[in-house]
Amino acid sequence: MQKIFEFITGLFSDRQIHLTDLDTGYSLAEAIDQVVDGIDTKLRLVPGYRKKLQKEVAGSLEYISQLVDQIPGPINVSRKNFVSDPEVRAYFSTTDTLQNIFSCGNELQTFFDQPENAALDVCCALLCANKEEKKIIGLALEHEVLQRDVVQTAISFSDYKVLSPAIDANGVRSGIKKCIFGGLVTYALQQIANIKIERRDLIHKRRILYAQLRSRQTAGNGLSTMLAQAHLDSEQHANLAVELKEAETRLENITGDRDVFSFYLEEIRKVLAQPEKFIQINTVCFHLNDMGIKLEGEAAQSVNAVCFAELEIVNVMKRVVAVICYNKNDINCGD
DSSP states (O other), X not given: OOOGGGGOXXXXXXXXXXXXXXXXXXXXXXXXXXXXXXXXXXXGGSTTHHHHHXXXXXXXXXXXXXXXXXXXXXXXXXXXXXXXXXXHHHHOSSHHHHHHHHSSOHHHHHHHHSGGGTTOOEEEEEEEEEEEEEEEEEEEEETTEEEEEEEEEEEEEEEEEEEEEESSHHHHHHHHHHHXXXXXXXXXXHXXXXXXXXXXXXXXXXXXXXXXXXXXXXOOOOHHHHHHHHHHHHHHHHHHHHHHHHHHHHHHHHHTTXXXXXXXXXXXXXXXXXXXXXXXXXXXXXXXXTXXXXXXXXXXXXXXXXXXXXXXXXXXXXXXEEEEEEETXXXXXXX
């Protein structure tokens, strides 16, 4: 996927207007504050830190916004639509599955229990689920002849989660964008934490190597001992010097002639400049029958394709996602 943010070259004021048009969930100023507060408030000591972060933060917000807008939906989930809508049937195997997922979910119950939502009947949310593909042996109609023992692919879903409830689909998407940007900030924080650990270890290693070299240079030994150990000492001394040089070079690469917080800021910019390395959405489409069997060839022509969005967050999750809306009076607790 090409970087959506590459065309971002305008001035701060132009970018701010464009982001407002896109509804990224944040203003640019709010997003920059979240980056600094979420990683290290001492980044504010870097002169012009806001200006230095503008382009990369704006690009990340834009990328995430356009990514989230690709998530399918809103899909109206109900018992009635389970019968009439193939897309609903593709996600849920039975009406009992609908009942179990939506009737008493904690996030949904909490949403409707809030005083400002007490009068609402309809709620929208993000549906997440694991998609599983499994080979099975079954029956298939080929050239109008029923064939037995045909290898087929069954598509099914499990581990459903209903997240980020809101009064409408736009509110859901806005919440998802904020959540993903927060995850990106956490990802950048982890990169900085790793650098801090490496820097601390290198400083410690350099201190030890310096001490060992000084010890060898100042140690006074008898002449016979010195002659016996001359070759070994020379080799060890050279190895220590090489290790010390490598440690100093790595430290120089980490900070160079900049202060450490300026270096951290540059590393954060690198992460924010490549949000596609942190999160992606891939769309997969299948022709499915009512049993969730993937149809191919002539059989596929009899049903419309159903497309799913697979959201992948590096080292965190990979789930099929969709924005759904449902009426709490249609699927009630205790039904």
